[in-house]
Amino acid sequence: MSSNLKDAILRYIDTHDGDGEDGIYRTVIDGLFLMRTSHQDMPKPMVYRPALCLVVQGAKQVMFGDELFAFGEMQALVVSLALPAFGKVVGASTETPFLALALEFDIGVMRQVMEELDDPPRPAADAGPAVFVDALDGQLADCFLRLLRLLDTPKAVPVLSPAIMREICFWLLTGPNRDKICKLALPDSHTQRIARALHVLRDHFAEPIRIERLAETARMSPSSFHQHFKTLTAMTPLQYQKHLRLLEARRLMVADGSNVAEAAYEVGYESASQFSREYARMFGAPPKRSLAELKALPA
Known part of the structure; x- marks a missing residue:
């Protein structure tokens, strides 16, 4: 086969x-x-x-x-x-x-x-x-x-x-x-409830998000929501939001040619230096070096 x-x-x-x-x-x-x-x-x-x-x-x-x-x-x-x-x-x-x-x-x-x-x-x-x-x-x-x-x-x-x-x-x-x-x-499973909260996170990842709002969307208590979110996604809501922000910033710099500060502010960071630190932790190198290495990879 x-x-x-x-x-x-x-x-x-x-x-x-x-x-x-x-x-x-x-x-x-x-x-x-x-x-x-x-x-x-x-x-x-x-x-x-x-x-x-x-x-x-x-x-x-x-x-x-x-x-x-x-x-x-x-x-x-x-x-x-x-x-x-x-x-x-x-x-x-x-x-x-x-x-x-x-x-x-x-x-x-x-x-x-x-x-x-x-x-x-x-x-x-x-x-x-x-x-x-x-x-x-x-x-x-x-x-x-x-x-x-x-x-x-x-x-x-x-x-x-x-x-x-x-x-x-x-x-x-x-x-x-x-x-x-x-x-x-299943329309009301924990997976589907968390999925509704993920939609909110993806639509508003550049904005500050309160856990209580996400829990209300999922129709769970904040503690139950946090537990099920971590179990299903292997990360916390804030870690999930950070991943979305950094992925979008990387896309902006690679596809749209945005500089580091522009990309940082566009995805919700108030500090370009904080953005660079978190980008380096996630991708293994600061934004400028990471992009240079990316461009050097085989197409």
């Missing part, structure tokens, strides 16, 4: 715009992305959306807060909340490039499928992080192969892909990790 998935990914990438270069490829299937890289890289910061990321060849590590998740060939990283993290490809070469696919979850579809199950799953009693790694084979692997093969016939995508998406949700909601996946579909 893995060889068929590799062939399907490479076939799409090799014919996409006729280049076949390393990069992330958005497909005509909504929420489906393909990735290829022929070199190991430095940890890259980004916000992971609720999705399943399957490694088809190579290996990767992702750090959420203080927790490290490693996954290799035919293993999937499943994320059920929008979380800032550092991702690093650790298995890749020119001869054997890293290949992966990512499928963002459609919560509405997952909820519909769950409502139709005769015996819907129940969330695990013990709270755990909103991230886990699992082996992917059998029916699920076949679903992803059929989804990739649809890319060869774009006209078939709007007709056939919805059924495959529902099938993927079915196997996830009835599989060995159904007690974790179902938290995505």
